[in-house]
Amino acid sequence: MRGLILFLMILVLSSALSLNAEAIAIASDYLESNTMELIEGDSRIYGIRIQNPDPADSRAKVTYDMEFAKAIEFQEEYIIPAGSSVAIQFNITAPKYNKKDNLFSIGFTAHQLTHAPGAGTQFLTSIHKKIKLQVVKSPDRLHVDYLSVAYGIILIVVIFFLYKKRTAKKRAKKGFR
Protein backbone atom coordinates (compact mmCIF):
# COMPACT_ATOMS: atom_id res chain seq x y z
CA MET A 1 0.00 0.00 0.00
CA ARG A 2 2.79 2.40 0.97
CA GLY A 3 4.55 1.55 -2.30
CA LEU A 4 1.44 2.37 -4.29
CA ILE A 5 1.08 5.77 -2.57
CA LEU A 6 4.75 6.54 -3.29
CA PHE A 7 4.24 5.55 -6.93
CA LEU A 8 1.19 7.82 -7.21
CA MET A 9 3.11 10.74 -5.65
CA ILE A 10 5.92 10.28 -8.14
CA LEU A 11 3.37 10.15 -10.97
CA VAL A 12 1.72 13.38 -9.82
CA LEU A 13 5.12 15.11 -9.55
CA SER A 14 6.08 13.96 -13.04
CA SER A 15 2.82 15.27 -14.47
CA ALA A 16 3.34 18.62 -12.78
CA LEU A 17 6.80 18.88 -14.29
CA SER A 18 5.61 17.99 -17.77
CA LEU A 19 2.98 20.78 -17.59
CA ASN A 20 5.58 23.17 -16.30
CA ALA A 21 5.75 25.42 -19.35
CA GLU A 22 5.69 29.19 -19.18
CA ALA A 23 2.95 30.65 -21.31
CA ILE A 24 1.52 34.06 -21.97
CA ALA A 25 -0.94 35.25 -24.57
CA ILE A 26 -2.58 38.49 -25.68
CA ALA A 27 -5.57 38.40 -27.99
CA SER A 28 -6.38 41.77 -29.51
CA ASP A 29 -8.95 43.37 -31.76
CA TYR A 30 -8.18 42.89 -35.42
CA LEU A 31 -6.93 45.96 -37.28
CA GLU A 32 -6.45 45.98 -41.03
CA SER A 33 -2.66 46.23 -41.63
CA ASN A 34 -2.33 46.53 -37.84
CA THR A 35 -3.33 50.18 -38.21
CA MET A 36 -6.11 52.11 -36.54
CA GLU A 37 -7.35 55.02 -38.63
CA LEU A 38 -8.83 57.88 -36.67
CA ILE A 39 -9.95 61.36 -37.61
CA GLU A 40 -8.03 63.96 -35.62
CA GLY A 41 -9.56 64.46 -32.20
CA ASP A 42 -11.70 61.32 -32.44
CA SER A 43 -11.47 58.39 -30.03
CA ARG A 44 -12.05 54.70 -30.36
CA ILE A 45 -11.92 51.74 -28.01
CA TYR A 46 -9.27 49.11 -28.66
CA GLY A 47 -9.45 45.91 -26.65
CA ILE A 48 -6.96 43.28 -25.62
CA ARG A 49 -7.55 40.08 -23.69
CA ILE A 50 -4.75 38.50 -21.66
CA GLN A 51 -5.17 34.74 -21.79
CA ASN A 52 -3.81 32.26 -19.31
CA PRO A 53 -3.56 28.89 -21.02
CA ASP A 54 -1.80 27.31 -18.02
CA PRO A 55 -3.59 24.99 -15.60
CA ALA A 56 -2.84 27.34 -12.67
CA ASP A 57 -3.83 30.96 -12.01
CA SER A 58 -1.25 33.50 -13.11
CA ARG A 59 -0.42 37.12 -12.40
CA ALA A 60 0.43 39.67 -15.04
CA LYS A 61 0.91 43.38 -15.41
CA VAL A 62 0.50 45.54 -18.48
CA THR A 63 2.51 48.57 -19.48
CA TYR A 64 1.69 50.75 -22.46
CA ASP A 65 2.50 54.00 -24.26
CA MET A 66 0.24 56.59 -22.70
CA GLU A 67 0.63 59.36 -25.25
CA PHE A 68 -2.47 58.43 -27.23
CA ALA A 69 -3.92 55.54 -25.24
CA LYS A 70 -5.61 55.46 -21.88
CA ALA A 71 -6.60 52.18 -20.30
CA ILE A 72 -10.10 51.99 -18.84
CA GLU A 73 -10.40 50.74 -15.25
CA PHE A 74 -6.74 49.87 -15.37
CA GLN A 75 -5.19 47.74 -12.65
CA GLU A 76 -1.56 47.57 -11.61
CA GLU A 77 -1.75 43.81 -11.63
CA TYR A 78 -4.15 41.29 -13.09
CA ILE A 79 -4.88 37.83 -11.76
CA ILE A 80 -5.91 35.57 -14.60
CA PRO A 81 -7.69 32.37 -13.63
CA ALA A 82 -6.42 29.15 -15.17
CA GLY A 83 -7.65 28.63 -18.71
CA SER A 84 -9.36 32.01 -18.69
CA SER A 85 -8.76 35.57 -19.84
CA VAL A 86 -8.97 39.15 -18.60
CA ALA A 87 -10.07 42.01 -20.86
CA ILE A 88 -8.47 45.45 -20.91
CA GLN A 89 -9.82 48.29 -22.99
CA PHE A 90 -7.87 51.29 -24.21
CA ASN A 91 -9.37 54.56 -25.28
CA ILE A 92 -7.25 55.68 -28.21
CA THR A 93 -7.44 59.38 -29.10
CA ALA A 94 -5.99 60.82 -32.27
CA PRO A 95 -3.95 64.02 -31.94
CA LYS A 96 -4.31 67.04 -34.20
CA TYR A 97 -3.56 66.26 -37.82
CA ASN A 98 -0.10 67.13 -38.99
CA LYS A 99 0.69 66.57 -42.65
CA LYS A 100 4.31 65.63 -41.93
CA ASP A 101 3.67 63.53 -38.83
CA ASN A 102 0.44 61.57 -38.90
CA LEU A 103 1.50 57.97 -38.29
CA PHE A 104 2.22 56.95 -34.71
CA SER A 105 3.08 53.76 -32.92
CA ILE A 106 1.39 52.61 -29.73
CA GLY A 107 3.12 49.81 -27.86
CA PHE A 108 1.91 47.67 -25.01
CA THR A 109 3.57 44.87 -23.10
CA ALA A 110 2.08 42.09 -20.99
CA HIS A 111 4.50 40.87 -18.33
CA GLN A 112 4.10 37.56 -16.61
CA LEU A 113 4.77 38.03 -12.89
CA THR A 114 4.88 34.43 -11.78
CA HIS A 115 6.72 31.46 -13.11
CA ALA A 116 6.16 27.79 -12.54
CA PRO A 117 7.78 26.44 -9.37
CA GLY A 118 11.03 24.57 -9.67
CA ALA A 119 14.77 24.82 -9.24
CA GLY A 120 17.21 26.11 -11.82
CA THR A 121 17.23 29.30 -13.79
CA GLN A 122 13.68 30.19 -14.66
CA PHE A 123 12.21 32.61 -17.16
CA LEU A 124 9.63 35.30 -16.74
CA THR A 125 8.07 35.97 -20.09
CA SER A 126 6.50 38.99 -21.68
CA ILE A 127 5.04 39.97 -25.02
CA HIS A 128 5.50 43.37 -26.59
CA LYS A 129 3.14 44.37 -29.34
CA LYS A 130 2.67 47.52 -31.36
CA ILE A 131 -0.20 48.97 -33.31
CA LYS A 132 -0.09 51.96 -35.63
CA LEU A 133 -2.28 55.00 -35.33
CA GLN A 134 -2.98 56.78 -38.60
CA VAL A 135 -4.41 60.26 -38.06
CA VAL A 136 -6.76 61.43 -40.77
CA LYS A 137 -7.55 65.06 -41.56
CA SER A 138 -10.95 66.15 -40.31
CA PRO A 139 -13.21 67.29 -43.13
CA ASP A 140 -14.91 69.73 -40.74
CA ARG A 141 -11.78 71.70 -39.92
CA LEU A 142 -10.08 74.40 -41.94
CA HIS A 143 -6.47 73.46 -42.43
CA VAL A 144 -4.07 76.31 -43.12
CA ASP A 145 -0.97 75.29 -44.98
CA TYR A 146 1.39 78.07 -43.87
CA LEU A 147 3.93 77.36 -46.58
CA SER A 148 1.29 77.73 -49.29
CA VAL A 149 0.03 80.92 -47.68
CA ALA A 150 3.59 82.31 -47.64
CA TYR A 151 4.06 81.42 -51.33
CA GLY A 152 0.73 83.06 -52.09
CA ILE A 153 1.68 86.29 -50.31
CA ILE A 154 5.03 86.40 -52.11
CA LEU A 155 3.26 85.90 -55.44
CA ILE A 156 0.78 88.68 -54.70
CA VAL A 157 3.60 91.04 -53.69
CA VAL A 158 5.54 90.26 -56.88
CA ILE A 159 2.43 90.83 -59.03
CA PHE A 160 1.73 94.07 -57.17
CA PHE A 161 5.27 95.35 -57.78
CA LEU A 162 5.14 94.40 -61.45
CA TYR A 163 1.83 96.20 -61.77
CA LYS A 164 3.18 99.30 -60.02
CA LYS A 165 6.24 99.29 -62.24
CA ARG A 166 4.16 99.00 -65.36
CA THR A 167 1.80 101.75 -64.21
CA ALA A 168 4.77 104.00 -63.46
CA LYS A 169 6.19 103.41 -66.98
CA LYS A 170 2.84 104.24 -68.55
CA ARG A 171 2.64 107.44 -66.54
CA ALA A 172 6.14 108.38 -67.55
CA LYS A 173 5.31 107.88 -71.24
CA LYS A 174 2.22 110.01 -70.87
CA GLY A 175 4.32 112.72 -69.19
CA PHE A 176 6.73 112.85 -72.19
CA ARG A 177 3.84 113.45 -74.53
Added chain:
Amino acid sequence: MIISIKKRDLLIVTAALVLIIFVPFIYSQVGLGAKAGVGVWVVISNQNPVNITINISNAQAFDPKSGGSQGIVISFNVSDPDGLGNVNGTDGNARVIVNFTLGTRDIAQFRTHTICVNTTYPATPTARGVVMFNCTVNMRYYDNNSASWAINVTVIDANGGSATNDTRVFTYNSLASFTITARDVADGAQVNFSGASVGQNNFPAKAPILLNNTGNNDFDQINLTGANLVQVGGASEIAISSFAVNITNNTNGQGIPLSTGALTIPGIPGMGGSDGVNPNATLMHGPGVSGDTVPYPGNADFKSKGNQTLLFFVDIPSGTAAATYNNTWNLTVVDID
Protein backbone atom coordinates in the same frame (compact mmCIF):
# COMPACT_ATOMS: atom_id res chain seq x y z
CA MET B 1 -41.61 47.11 -105.56
CA ILE B 2 -45.21 46.89 -106.74
CA ILE B 3 -46.81 43.55 -107.43
CA SER B 4 -49.96 43.77 -109.51
CA ILE B 5 -52.36 40.88 -109.50
CA LYS B 6 -55.39 40.57 -111.63
CA LYS B 7 -58.62 40.42 -109.71
CA ARG B 8 -59.49 37.05 -111.15
CA ASP B 9 -56.22 35.63 -109.81
CA LEU B 10 -56.59 37.06 -106.30
CA LEU B 11 -58.50 34.09 -104.95
CA ILE B 12 -55.91 31.63 -106.24
CA VAL B 13 -52.99 33.62 -104.76
CA THR B 14 -54.69 33.92 -101.39
CA ALA B 15 -55.36 30.18 -101.29
CA ALA B 16 -51.72 29.50 -102.19
CA LEU B 17 -50.44 31.76 -99.40
CA VAL B 18 -52.70 30.12 -96.82
CA LEU B 19 -51.48 26.75 -97.98
CA ILE B 20 -47.83 27.78 -97.63
CA ILE B 21 -48.45 29.05 -94.12
CA PHE B 22 -50.04 25.79 -93.09
CA VAL B 23 -47.46 23.53 -94.71
CA PRO B 24 -45.48 22.85 -91.47
CA PHE B 25 -48.68 22.08 -89.60
CA ILE B 26 -49.95 19.71 -92.28
CA TYR B 27 -46.50 18.15 -92.50
CA SER B 28 -46.48 17.36 -88.83
CA GLN B 29 -50.08 16.12 -88.77
CA VAL B 30 -49.81 13.64 -91.63
CA GLY B 31 -46.57 12.25 -90.18
CA LEU B 32 -44.40 12.90 -93.21
CA GLY B 33 -40.74 12.76 -92.22
CA ALA B 34 -41.57 11.57 -88.72
CA LYS B 35 -38.92 9.44 -87.05
CA ALA B 36 -39.57 6.74 -84.52
CA GLY B 37 -38.57 7.70 -80.97
CA VAL B 38 -39.45 7.69 -77.34
CA GLY B 39 -41.29 10.56 -75.74
CA VAL B 40 -39.67 11.67 -72.52
CA TRP B 41 -41.60 13.41 -69.81
CA VAL B 42 -39.57 15.06 -67.08
CA VAL B 43 -41.41 15.69 -63.88
CA ILE B 44 -39.36 17.65 -61.36
CA SER B 45 -40.84 16.75 -58.03
CA ASN B 46 -38.01 17.90 -55.72
CA GLN B 47 -37.36 21.54 -55.05
CA ASN B 48 -34.11 22.80 -53.65
CA PRO B 49 -33.93 23.99 -50.07
CA VAL B 50 -34.50 27.70 -49.91
CA ASN B 51 -33.82 30.61 -47.66
CA ILE B 52 -30.69 29.72 -45.74
CA THR B 53 -30.51 32.44 -43.12
CA ILE B 54 -27.19 32.65 -41.29
CA ASN B 55 -27.67 34.11 -37.84
CA ILE B 56 -24.37 35.96 -37.59
CA SER B 57 -23.51 39.55 -38.31
CA ASN B 58 -20.51 40.52 -40.40
CA ALA B 59 -19.06 42.41 -37.44
CA GLN B 60 -18.76 39.35 -35.24
CA ALA B 61 -15.21 38.65 -34.06
CA PHE B 62 -13.63 35.71 -32.32
CA ASP B 63 -10.38 35.35 -30.38
CA PRO B 64 -8.10 32.43 -31.14
CA LYS B 65 -7.32 30.24 -28.16
CA SER B 66 -3.67 30.06 -27.18
CA GLY B 67 -2.18 26.80 -28.45
CA GLY B 68 -5.62 25.29 -28.99
CA SER B 69 -8.84 25.36 -30.95
CA GLN B 70 -11.57 27.93 -30.84
CA GLY B 71 -14.94 26.38 -31.62
CA ILE B 72 -17.06 28.84 -33.59
CA VAL B 73 -20.75 27.97 -33.72
CA ILE B 74 -22.57 29.01 -36.86
CA SER B 75 -26.33 29.04 -36.48
CA PHE B 76 -28.57 29.10 -39.55
CA ASN B 77 -32.18 28.42 -40.50
CA VAL B 78 -33.25 26.41 -43.53
CA SER B 79 -36.66 25.91 -45.07
CA ASP B 80 -37.62 23.54 -47.89
CA PRO B 81 -40.83 23.63 -49.96
CA ASP B 82 -40.83 19.83 -49.93
CA GLY B 83 -41.12 19.79 -46.17
CA LEU B 84 -38.72 20.15 -43.31
CA GLY B 85 -38.17 16.41 -43.20
CA ASN B 86 -36.36 16.82 -46.50
CA VAL B 87 -33.52 18.75 -44.84
CA ASN B 88 -33.51 17.77 -41.19
CA GLY B 89 -32.29 14.25 -41.78
CA THR B 90 -35.53 12.31 -41.26
CA ASP B 91 -36.15 11.73 -44.99
CA GLY B 92 -32.78 10.28 -45.88
CA ASN B 93 -29.39 11.61 -46.79
CA ALA B 94 -29.80 15.31 -46.20
CA ARG B 95 -26.65 16.99 -44.99
CA VAL B 96 -25.03 20.37 -44.47
CA ILE B 97 -21.48 21.56 -45.04
CA VAL B 98 -20.08 24.63 -43.30
CA ASN B 99 -16.72 25.90 -44.51
CA PHE B 100 -14.65 28.91 -43.49
CA THR B 101 -12.23 30.13 -46.14
CA LEU B 102 -9.65 32.90 -46.32
CA GLY B 103 -7.46 34.06 -49.17
CA THR B 104 -6.92 33.22 -52.78
CA ARG B 105 -7.69 29.75 -54.04
CA ASP B 106 -4.08 28.49 -54.38
CA ILE B 107 -3.06 29.28 -50.81
CA ALA B 108 -6.50 29.62 -49.18
CA GLN B 109 -6.81 28.64 -45.58
CA PHE B 110 -9.99 26.75 -44.78
CA ARG B 111 -11.73 24.90 -42.00
CA THR B 112 -14.76 22.62 -42.13
CA HIS B 113 -17.34 21.94 -39.44
CA THR B 114 -16.75 19.08 -37.05
CA ILE B 115 -20.28 18.72 -35.71
CA CYS B 116 -23.79 19.89 -36.63
CA VAL B 117 -27.00 19.51 -34.68
CA ASN B 118 -30.44 20.65 -35.78
CA THR B 119 -33.82 21.47 -34.31
CA THR B 120 -37.03 21.52 -36.34
CA TYR B 121 -39.54 24.32 -35.82
CA PRO B 122 -42.78 23.41 -37.68
CA ALA B 123 -44.79 26.11 -39.38
CA THR B 124 -47.23 28.13 -37.32
CA PRO B 125 -50.02 30.41 -38.54
CA THR B 126 -47.63 33.32 -38.25
CA ALA B 127 -44.26 31.82 -39.12
CA ARG B 128 -42.84 29.56 -41.76
CA GLY B 129 -41.41 26.24 -40.58
CA VAL B 130 -37.63 26.11 -40.40
CA VAL B 131 -34.88 23.76 -39.41
CA MET B 132 -32.28 25.49 -37.26
CA PHE B 133 -28.75 24.11 -37.55
CA ASN B 134 -25.91 24.79 -35.12
CA CYS B 135 -22.60 23.79 -36.67
CA THR B 136 -19.26 24.05 -34.89
CA VAL B 137 -16.10 24.83 -36.81
CA ASN B 138 -12.82 24.55 -34.93
CA MET B 139 -10.33 27.27 -35.79
CA ARG B 140 -6.75 26.57 -34.81
CA TYR B 141 -4.48 29.02 -33.02
CA TYR B 142 -2.21 29.49 -36.06
CA ASP B 143 -4.98 30.25 -38.57
CA ASN B 144 -4.43 33.77 -39.89
CA ASN B 145 -6.06 36.76 -38.29
CA SER B 146 -8.32 38.59 -40.70
CA ALA B 147 -11.66 40.35 -41.03
CA SER B 148 -12.34 38.45 -44.25
CA TRP B 149 -12.96 34.86 -43.19
CA ALA B 150 -15.89 33.83 -45.41
CA ILE B 151 -18.66 31.57 -44.13
CA ASN B 152 -19.92 29.16 -46.75
CA VAL B 153 -23.03 27.14 -45.87
CA THR B 154 -24.31 24.46 -48.24
CA VAL B 155 -27.48 22.48 -47.57
CA ILE B 156 -28.12 19.31 -49.55
CA ASP B 157 -31.61 17.90 -49.15
CA ALA B 158 -32.65 14.24 -49.08
CA ASN B 159 -33.08 14.22 -52.88
CA GLY B 160 -29.74 15.81 -53.65
CA GLY B 161 -31.06 19.31 -54.28
CA SER B 162 -28.82 21.95 -52.78
CA ALA B 163 -28.61 25.58 -51.83
CA THR B 164 -25.71 27.73 -50.70
CA ASN B 165 -25.28 30.90 -48.68
CA ASP B 166 -21.86 32.56 -48.71
CA THR B 167 -22.87 36.10 -47.89
CA ARG B 168 -21.39 36.37 -44.41
CA VAL B 169 -17.87 36.99 -43.15
CA PHE B 170 -16.41 37.11 -39.66
CA THR B 171 -13.26 38.39 -37.98
CA TYR B 172 -10.64 36.14 -36.48
CA ASN B 173 -8.67 38.32 -34.10
CA SER B 174 -4.93 38.58 -33.47
CA LEU B 175 -3.27 36.41 -30.88
CA ALA B 176 0.26 37.09 -29.69
CA SER B 177 1.14 34.04 -27.67
CA PHE B 178 4.04 31.76 -26.88
CA THR B 179 5.24 29.11 -24.48
CA ILE B 180 8.69 28.37 -23.25
CA THR B 181 9.89 24.95 -22.15
CA ALA B 182 13.01 22.82 -22.02
CA ARG B 183 13.24 20.86 -25.28
CA ASP B 184 12.84 17.08 -25.24
CA VAL B 185 13.18 16.75 -21.45
CA ALA B 186 10.64 17.05 -18.64
CA ASP B 187 12.54 19.92 -17.05
CA GLY B 188 9.85 22.56 -17.20
CA ALA B 189 10.76 26.00 -18.41
CA GLN B 190 14.26 26.21 -17.00
CA VAL B 191 17.79 26.18 -18.21
CA ASN B 192 19.93 23.66 -16.38
CA PHE B 193 23.72 23.38 -16.49
CA SER B 194 24.01 20.49 -14.06
CA GLY B 195 27.30 18.63 -14.44
CA ALA B 196 29.40 21.67 -15.33
CA SER B 197 32.83 21.78 -13.69
CA VAL B 198 34.83 24.75 -12.51
CA GLY B 199 37.00 26.11 -15.31
CA GLN B 200 34.96 24.41 -18.03
CA ASN B 201 34.19 26.49 -21.12
CA ASN B 202 31.37 26.31 -23.71
CA PHE B 203 29.45 23.90 -21.53
CA PRO B 204 25.98 23.39 -23.07
CA ALA B 205 22.79 23.40 -21.07
CA LYS B 206 21.27 20.02 -20.35
CA ALA B 207 18.53 20.85 -22.84
CA PRO B 208 17.94 23.78 -25.18
CA ILE B 209 14.98 26.03 -24.56
CA LEU B 210 12.13 25.70 -27.00
CA LEU B 211 9.86 28.64 -27.78
CA ASN B 212 6.55 27.68 -29.33
CA ASN B 213 4.46 30.30 -31.07
CA THR B 214 0.98 29.44 -29.85
CA GLY B 215 -0.80 32.27 -31.62
CA ASN B 216 -1.18 33.79 -35.08
CA ASN B 217 1.20 36.75 -34.74
CA ASP B 218 4.80 36.80 -35.92
CA PHE B 219 7.48 37.94 -33.52
CA ASP B 220 10.31 39.87 -35.11
CA GLN B 221 12.60 39.91 -32.07
CA ILE B 222 13.42 37.77 -29.07
CA ASN B 223 14.93 39.81 -26.27
CA LEU B 224 16.63 38.29 -23.26
CA THR B 225 17.51 40.18 -20.10
CA GLY B 226 19.76 38.15 -17.83
CA ALA B 227 20.97 38.38 -14.25
CA ASN B 228 23.96 36.95 -12.42
CA LEU B 229 23.30 33.50 -11.04
CA VAL B 230 23.35 33.59 -7.26
CA GLN B 231 24.55 30.78 -5.06
CA VAL B 232 21.71 29.05 -3.24
CA GLY B 233 22.37 29.56 0.46
CA GLY B 234 25.54 31.55 -0.19
CA ALA B 235 26.89 34.82 -1.53
CA SER B 236 28.85 33.72 -4.58
CA GLU B 237 27.70 34.65 -8.05
CA ILE B 238 28.38 33.64 -11.62
CA ALA B 239 28.41 36.71 -13.82
CA ILE B 240 25.77 36.86 -16.51
CA SER B 241 28.52 37.49 -19.08
CA SER B 242 29.65 33.89 -18.53
CA PHE B 243 26.51 32.71 -20.31
CA ALA B 244 25.82 32.81 -24.02
CA VAL B 245 22.96 32.02 -26.34
CA ASN B 246 22.52 31.24 -30.01
CA ILE B 247 19.97 29.61 -32.28
CA THR B 248 22.22 27.18 -34.14
CA ASN B 249 23.24 23.72 -33.07
CA ASN B 250 26.87 24.79 -32.87
CA THR B 251 28.22 23.32 -29.67
CA ASN B 252 31.66 24.78 -30.39
CA GLY B 253 30.45 28.34 -30.39
CA GLN B 254 29.04 30.12 -27.42
CA GLY B 255 26.92 32.51 -29.38
CA ILE B 256 26.36 35.95 -28.00
CA PRO B 257 27.13 36.67 -24.32
CA LEU B 258 24.17 37.56 -22.14
CA SER B 259 23.93 40.76 -20.16
CA THR B 260 21.75 42.45 -17.61
CA GLY B 261 20.39 44.69 -20.35
CA ALA B 262 17.94 43.53 -22.98
CA LEU B 263 19.80 41.50 -25.59
CA THR B 264 18.20 40.95 -28.96
CA ILE B 265 19.10 37.42 -29.98
CA PRO B 266 20.64 37.52 -33.45
CA GLY B 267 19.53 35.30 -36.30
CA ILE B 268 21.81 33.46 -38.65
CA PRO B 269 22.40 34.56 -42.24
CA GLY B 270 19.55 33.57 -44.49
CA MET B 271 17.46 32.18 -41.70
CA GLY B 272 16.04 35.28 -40.14
CA GLY B 273 12.43 36.25 -40.47
CA SER B 274 11.01 38.51 -43.14
CA ASP B 275 12.40 36.44 -46.02
CA GLY B 276 15.86 36.23 -44.59
CA VAL B 277 16.50 39.94 -44.34
CA ASN B 278 15.75 40.21 -40.64
CA PRO B 279 19.04 39.98 -38.75
CA ASN B 280 17.26 38.87 -35.59
CA ALA B 281 16.08 35.50 -34.43
CA THR B 282 12.34 35.35 -34.99
CA LEU B 283 9.39 33.32 -33.84
CA MET B 284 6.96 33.03 -36.72
CA HIS B 285 3.49 31.59 -36.43
CA GLY B 286 2.63 28.20 -37.88
CA PRO B 287 1.61 24.69 -36.90
CA GLY B 288 5.24 23.85 -36.07
CA VAL B 289 5.25 21.32 -33.27
CA SER B 290 1.45 21.03 -33.01
CA GLY B 291 1.43 17.66 -34.75
CA ASP B 292 -1.54 18.84 -36.81
CA THR B 293 -2.28 17.60 -40.28
CA VAL B 294 -3.07 21.03 -41.66
CA PRO B 295 -5.74 20.75 -44.38
CA TYR B 296 -4.56 23.76 -46.39
CA PRO B 297 -1.19 24.51 -48.03
CA GLY B 298 -0.67 28.03 -46.69
CA ASN B 299 2.29 30.11 -47.81
CA ALA B 300 5.67 28.55 -48.55
CA ASP B 301 7.29 26.78 -45.54
CA PHE B 302 4.37 27.84 -43.34
CA LYS B 303 3.95 24.33 -41.98
CA SER B 304 7.47 24.18 -40.58
CA LYS B 305 7.15 27.46 -38.72
CA GLY B 306 5.95 28.01 -35.20
CA ASN B 307 8.94 27.37 -32.97
CA GLN B 308 12.44 28.54 -32.20
CA THR B 309 15.19 26.80 -30.28
CA LEU B 310 17.58 28.72 -28.04
CA LEU B 311 20.84 27.03 -27.10
CA PHE B 312 22.64 28.17 -23.95
CA PHE B 313 26.28 27.74 -23.00
CA VAL B 314 28.31 28.65 -19.96
CA ASP B 315 31.95 29.25 -19.06
CA ILE B 316 32.48 28.42 -15.38
CA PRO B 317 35.21 30.75 -14.13
CA SER B 318 37.99 29.13 -12.15
CA GLY B 319 37.65 29.88 -8.46
CA THR B 320 33.89 29.52 -8.55
CA ALA B 321 32.61 27.76 -5.47
CA ALA B 322 31.07 24.36 -6.18
CA ALA B 323 27.41 24.93 -5.36
CA THR B 324 23.95 25.35 -6.87
CA TYR B 325 23.23 28.71 -8.50
CA ASN B 326 20.04 30.11 -9.89
CA ASN B 327 18.10 33.23 -10.74
CA THR B 328 15.30 34.42 -13.01
CA TRP B 329 15.84 35.76 -16.50
CA ASN B 330 13.33 37.76 -18.53
CA LEU B 331 12.44 36.78 -22.05
CA THR B 332 10.37 39.11 -24.23
CA VAL B 333 9.09 38.42 -27.71
CA VAL B 334 8.38 41.50 -29.80
CA ASP B 335 5.87 41.99 -32.58
CA ILE B 336 7.12 45.18 -34.19
CA ASP B 337 4.54 45.60 -36.93
